[in-house]
Amino acid sequence: TQLLEQSPQFLSIQEGENLTVYCNSSSVFSSLQWYRQEPGEGPVLLVTVVTGGEVKKLKRLTFQFGDARKDSSLHITAAQPGDTGLYLCAGGPGNTPLVFGKGTRLSVIA
Amino acid sequence: DAGITQSPRHKVTETGTPVTLRCHQTENHRYMYWYRQDPGHGLRLIHYSYGVKDTDKGEVSDGYSVSRSKTEDFLLTLESATSSQTSVYFCAISESPSSDTEAFFGQGTRLTVV
Numbered sequence: 406t407q408l409l410e411q412s413p414q415f416l417s418i419q420e421g422e423n424l425t426v427y428c429n430s431s432s433v434f435s436s437l438q439w440y441r442q443e444p445g446e447g448p449v450l451l452v453t454v455v456t457g458g459e460v461k462k463l464k465r466l467t468f469q470f471g472d473a474r475k476d477s478s479l480h481i482t483a484a485q486p487g488d489t490g491l492y493l494c495a496g497g498p499g500n501t502p503l504v505f506g507k508g509t510r511l512s513v514i515a
Numbered sequence: 516d517a518g519i520t521q522s523p524r525h526k527v528t529e530t531g532t533p534v535t536l537r538c539h540q541t542e543n544h545r546y547m548y549w550y551r552q553d554p555g556h557g558l559r560l561i562h563y564s565y566g567v568k569d570t571d572k573g574e575v576s577d578g579y580s581v582s583r584s585k586t587e588d589f590l591l592t593l594e595s596a597t598s599s600q601t602s603v604y605f606c607a608i609s610e611s612p613s614s615d616t617e618a619f620f621g622q623g624t625r626l627t628v629v
Binding site: 434435437438445446447448449450455493495496497499500501502503504505506507508 | 519546548550555556557558559560563573605607611612613614615617618620621622623
């Protein structure tokens with residue numbers, strides 16, 4: 406089983422601060438996804454990155470896929486309380502079901 | 516929102532009893548999955564299906580069975596529930612298993628085995 410390690414596991418910051426969440430693996434992934442999950446709900450896809458070195462932006466969120474396709478990062482600029490949630494990275498080597506990291510639980514305090 | 520309905524949303528059952536969770540989709544997606552989510556473990560795949568009557572095991576399949584007799588329904592059965600199966604169970608669907616394809620999740624079923 407390919408493992409995805411996420412760090413940090415927990416993050417509590419003040420509104421307006423910047424933060425970065427990491428997703429690392431010893432294996433190469435054909436593509437990688439980031440999901441966000443709110444309490445009592447299922448995960449919802451934020452972005453998919455498929456090319457090594459790729460950078461995607463979604464408003465204040467910036468996602469990067471490592472050149473070797475073994476790691477990814479999520480950077481949030483000027484975090485807001487609405488960004489609070491569980492952030493999950495997920496990937497697979499090809500046509501196999503998604504493997505998920507354990508997640509980063511983010512709390513943004515107003 | 517993708518049409519995925521999980522039932523029941525909450526269930527409390529006794530150790531040793533059988534339990535069936537249902538996932539119903541209206542998207543006609545070929546692939547359906549059952550995951551469990553536990554603190555410190557994230558989402559772990561239990562079983563998945565790649566078509567009617569076609570299923571395969573995931574990472575944590577022991578103690579669980581599944582059935583898919585129709586495209587739209589995927590059932591997860593705990594033959595004899597144990598306390599270690601207390602968890603939140605999520606059903607997901609996708610058009611392909613590839614990680615460049617979006618997976619859509621249900622709202623989850625919180626199962627407590629006492």
